[in-house]
Amino acid sequence: MQEIKDPILEQNGVRFFVKRDDLTHPEVSGNKWRKLKYNLLKAKEEGYSTLLTFGGAYSNHIHAFAAAGKLYGMKTIGVIRGEEHLPLNKTLSFATSQGMELTYLDRTSFRDYKAAIPKLREQFGDFYMAPMGGSNQLALEGVAELGEEINSFDQKVDYVCAACGTGGTLAGLINSIDTTTEIIGFPALKGGEFLYDDINEFLSSSENINTNWSLNTSYHFGGYAKKKPELLAFMENFKEKHNIELERIYTGKMMYGVIDLIKKGFFKRDSVIVALHSGGLQINR
Ligand SMILES: *Cc1c(COP(=O)(O)O)cnc(C)c1O
Secondary structure, three states: OEEEOOHHHHHOOOEEEEEEHHHOOOOOOHHHHHHHHHHHHHHHHOOOOEEEEEEOOOOHHHHHHHHHHHHOOOEEEEEEEOOOOOOOOHHHHHHHHOOOEEEEEOHHHHHOHHHHHHHHHHHHOOOEEEOHHHOOHHHHHHHHHHHHHHHOOOOOOOEEEEEEOOOHHHHHHHOOOOOOOEEEEEEOOOOHHHHHHHHHHHOOOOOOOOOOEEEOOOOOOOOOOOOOHHHHHHHHHHHHHHOOOOOOOOHHHHHHHHHHHHHOOOOOOOOEEEEEEOOOHHHHO
């Protein structure tokens, strides 16, 4: 937990901490490590030697999955959205350097990627499959450990803020964070309201969840991976002031949103806010 010091925090009567999950591991960073942990253990326990997953060509999930597979001595296959482009971009060339085998699925078929599984089994034999983005019930269990770490922080936490892609990470937090803490998710995609349904679906088999959660859909900056000068300037300034690197897809937007809400007096006075740095910095390289 890194405390952020800034006059705007004092002016608005709040304390602000960043949970540095970006520091977990240099290649399997942030929430991807949390989400993979119990999937890897299950795959090993069930005797699989090959892991397969799906993702975009710049995906943090593909990057982390390849690195984790190598660390755990398992073969990995990445099914990438779209056509092959050579030379490979940095994310995919890193993935192959970790021993990942790449295969491609055109954009139309990718929308219904689960339909491609029988064919993939014919091609690659038996494998343990982790879904797109790595979000499943086992992922929630790994994220719950992150929630427990936040619960045991020596300050009482009033708000936890996190970026959302598939919503798996937020669901894991909702599943584990104390019910006296409010949880706010910041969708990276435009039209992120659809995540209410997806998150409720992830939580459908959970009991005693924290109902004190919501999504703030105002900070998508035009949609996934759009480069907005205002966002890039914010990230640069944040890094200069606090020595924390952000990226433009998830954590930059979320952090921009949290700071903006602090300035607007959204958070109760005398409260403690925690923002999750979910990693993903490979995209900056
Ligand atoms: C994948 C990712 C997310 C989104 O996580 P979900 O569980 O899919 O919502 C957030 N931040 C970073 C840095 C990520 O790589």
